[in-house]
Amino acid sequence: MNVQVDHHDKVLVARVEGRVDSSNSQDFERQLQGAIGEDVQAVVVDLGQLAYISSAGLRVVLLVAKTLGQRNVSISLCALSDPVQSVFEISGFNRIIQIYDTQADALAAAG
């Protein structure tokens, strides 16, 4: 698992690669929280290269969404593969976190 970060003005794009499970979710949380600086106005989490996520990883996504919500920073997800999309739907997270088909769509909405 790896988190790559790009900045598009005040929008931070975090690309998550690989697998997030109970064995590395703490590392995922550290990488994701660590990537989000003070001056960020919106966060787009690109899951296009995420092969697998379990409830341990969803917990981190929820924690980050809560932290950002308290700072009035928006968060959205994009480019989910079909199985990853299913997991977000089963969890109900698709109803509380905005999900876009592509990173371009997410950036357009965030910008």
Added chain:
Amino acid sequence: MSANLQLRVPNRIEELPGVSEAVEALGREEGWTQDVTYAIVLGLEEVATNVVRHGGGEPGSSEIEIEVTSSDDEVRIEVRDSGKAFDPFHEAPEPDLDAEVQDRQIGGLGVHFVKVLMDETSYSREGGRNHVSMVKRRS
């Protein structure tokens, strides 16, 4: 035709990625679809993680026995451990799927995944051991 995978791993979170790899390898040999593979790897991780986190005892102090049997129409997964009695399908908290971000609690989500993604689930306590059984149909 059926294929069987049996694993015994110490009750440590770090052991679980190896379990996932072995199960995925079985899935490739048996020609599982992507959805079936994801459901089985996820179900097994969630159940085994619960065993490690809630079974009591120090990490590495006991073993988790895992058996995966793949046949033409279904995949059967058995997980046995000697931790304290815990029925994940009735004792884990129910997640509130409609709560807003700030109110949403994370507990019980793993078990919820298992209930939704598996076609059959059962729990029994046999001879001082927990036994979780899951079945995923292949079509």
